[in-house]
Amino acid sequence: MELPGLAAAALAVACLLLLLLLALALGRRARGRGRLPPGPRPLPLLGNLLQLDLANMGKSLWKLGAEYGPIYTVHLGPRRVVVLCDYGAIREALVEQAESFADRGEEAIYDRLFQGYGCAFCPWERAKPLRRFAISTLRDFGVGKRGIEERILEEARFLVEVLADTRGRAVDPAPYLNRAVSNVISSVVFGSRFDYGDAEFLSLLHMMTEVFRFTSTSWGQLYEMFSGIMNLLPGPHQAAFKHLQGLEAFMERKVREKEKTLVPGAPRDLIDSFLLKREQEKGDPGSEFTRRNAVLSALNVFFAGTETVSTTLRYGLLLLLAHPQVEARLHAEIDREIGRQRGPRLDDRRRMPYTDAVVHEIQRFADVIPMGLTRRATRDTRLRGYAVPKGTEVIAVLSSALKDPQHFARPDVFDPGHFLDESGSFRKNEAFLPFSAGKRNCFGEMLARTELFLFLTCILQRFSCHSPVAREHLSVAPALVGFSSLPPAYRICFVPR
Numbered sequence: 001m002e003l004p005g006l007a008a009a010a011l012a013v014a015c016l017l018l019l020l021l022l023a024l025a026l027g028r029r030a031r032g033r034g035r036l037p038p039g040p041r042p043l044p045l046l047g048n049l050l051q052l053d054l055a056n057m058g059k060s061l062w063k064l065g066a067e068y069g070p071i072y073t074v075h076l077g078p079r080r081v082v083v084l085c086d087y088g089a090i091r092e093a094l095v096e097q098a099e100s101f102a103d104r105g106e107e108a109i110y111d112r113l114f115q116g117y118g119c120a121f122c123p124w125e126r127a128k129p130l131r132r133f134a135i136s137t138l139r140d141f142g143v144g145k146r147g148i149e150e151r152i153l154e155e156a157r158f159l160v161e162v163l164a165d166t167r168g169r170a171v172d173p174a175p176y177l178n179r180a181v182s183n184v185i186s187s188v189v190f191g192s193r194f195d196y197g198d199a200e201f202l203s204l205l206h207m208m209t210e211v212f213r214f215t216s217t218s219w220g221q222l223y224e225m226f227s228g229i230m231n232l233l234p235g236p237h238q239a240a241f242k243h244l245q246g247l248e249a250f251m252e253r254k255v256r257e258k259e260k261t262l263v264p265g266a267p268r269d270l271i272d273s274f275l276l277k278r279e280q281e282k283g284d285p286g287s288e289f290t291r292r293n294a295v296l297s298a299l300n301v302f303f304a305g306t307e308t309v310s311t312t313l314r315y316g317l318l319l320l321l322a323h324p325q326v327e328a329r330l331h332a333e334i335d336r337e338i339g340r341q342r343g344p345r346l347d348d349r350r351r352m353p354y355t356d357a358v359v360h361e362i363q364r365f366a367d368v369i370p371m372g373l374t375r376r377a378t379r380d381t382r383l384r385g386y387a388v389p390k391g392t393e394v395i396a397v398l399s400s401a402l403k404d405p406q407h408f409a410r411p412d413v414f415d416p417g418h419f420l421d422e423s424g425s426f427r428k429n430e431a432f433l434p435f436s437a438g439k440r441n442c443f444g445e446m447l448a449r450t451e452l453f454l455f456l457t458c459i460l461q462r463f464s465c466h467s468p469v470a471r472e473h474l475s476v477a478p479a480l481v482g483f484s485s486l487p488p489a490y491r492i493c494f495v496p497r
């Protein structure tokens with residue numbers, strides 16, 4: 001062989017060797033990263049749309065788990081998402097590797113407005129200071145203390161009064177519950193409650209209810225997959241977005257008003273405290289205490305604190321109509337432990353295991369946020385041997401914990417016994433996760449649980465709940481399930497006891 005020929009052959013061998021080494025290195029790296037959890041094969045663009053039920057996304061994600069295991073990968077249109085669908089998987093990810101799953105994933109309709117700002121729909125780095133601040137400010141304004149209890153009881157008195165005015169007529173309970181619940185969080189966020197007839201208040205409530213409803217429709221779930229293209233088209237998503245903009249405009253006005261009347265050292269509410277913190281951190285260019293975060297965090301807390309609790313109460317009263325024997329036992333416990341001479345107090349809960357169990361069972365059965373809020377991996381992570389690369393979205397199907405047959409004997413039945421032991425004492429259940437878990441769990445949990453107990457006992461101390469339709473015609477199945485699970489519309493008579 002001539003010299004140039006030899007050189008060419010040597011070069012070819014060297015190239016081959018180099019390619020081989022490269023392939024080996026890449027292979028090792030890929031093995032190091034590991035495989036994503038298994039899952040159904042996606043179609044281009046559509047992802048796994050054809051295997052999913054837009055009318056009940058949580059349930060269809062849960063069903064796929066039966067085929068692929070409690071940790072699997074699914075494609076919601078173009079979005080690749082890792083799904084966790086049993087208590088163990090949720091715990092292993094959100095609690096045991098809390099930092100790794102603390103980023104927020106996509107919530108398309110909200111993201112269009114919030115764009116990564118505000119404490120709820122933002123990345124973990126931004127959420128950290130905002131959450132810390134919100135939690136300590138909620139405490140400053142009485143959450144977890146006597147202060148908020150007084151506020152809830154005052155609001156419950158207004159509620160009971162308007163319910164008494166219905167004189168046992170059959171009414172839709174939604175507007176009554178919505179106004180009372182929203183006024184509690186209004187006091188925290190704005191330092192004042194609204195009159196029940198206030199036109200602006202009614203418009204805010206309407207906007208929140210409509211957005212919440214939209215996210216629970218099939219259209220809302222479709223939007224979660226294809227928001228990019230759907231933003232260019234007309235449809236109910238445009239109306240929902242307009243409502244969100246209306247809510248933002250209201251909050252902008254509120255913040256502006258408060259800026260004008262702010263008194264240093266004397267915050268009246270959450271917005272004031274935020275604005276004072278902004279003053280404090282004025283010189284820090286990295287501070288998250290900006291005007292934009294003030295408006296959008298206040299909106300997060302106001303919205304989250306209204307719809308969730310009022311939907312739970314509305315579901316709860318429907319369940320009591322369908323289970324009069326449960327209502328009778330609640331009445332008996334209220335009469336025995338509180339009586340009729342004084343109003344309920346949070347302290348009473350310790351002596352009222354049955355009521356406590358009913359409130360838990362309402363939350364378990366109602367399953368108001370079935371898929372939680374989408375998370376995202378903050379770093380390359382391993383989960384049961386699978387790889388979850390940084391940035392991967394993660395959905396924890398909370399229903400799969402709340403309705404887990406390993407943890408609840410009759411998961412599809414409304415039975416307060418799920419939270420009682422043989423002696424009738426309250427029994428905790430680790431799979432009770434309506435508020436989710438980990439670093440981004442719901443920080444309104446304490447407030448929500450206080451409201452549910454006090455509103456329910458105040459209503460039942462004064463009224464019996466009757467259904468204008470025969471019990472066998474009452475359905476307790478949700479009417480819409482998407483982001484939220486909403487009970488069917490119904491009417492109820494509040495009959496004085």
Ligand code: HEM
Binds near residue numbers: 120434439443
């Ligand atoms: C029955 C009532 C409620 C339920 C079922 C509920 C449920 C949830 C769930 C499942 C999450 C997602 C948590 C996660 O990603 O792991 C959440 C987040 C949140 N909740 Fe609640 N919630 C309720 C009441 C409240 C109340 C009263 C407030 C008011 C303070 C509130 C404020 C928030 C906020 C601000 C977040 C976002 C937290 C973050 O991103 O770090 N929630 N809630």
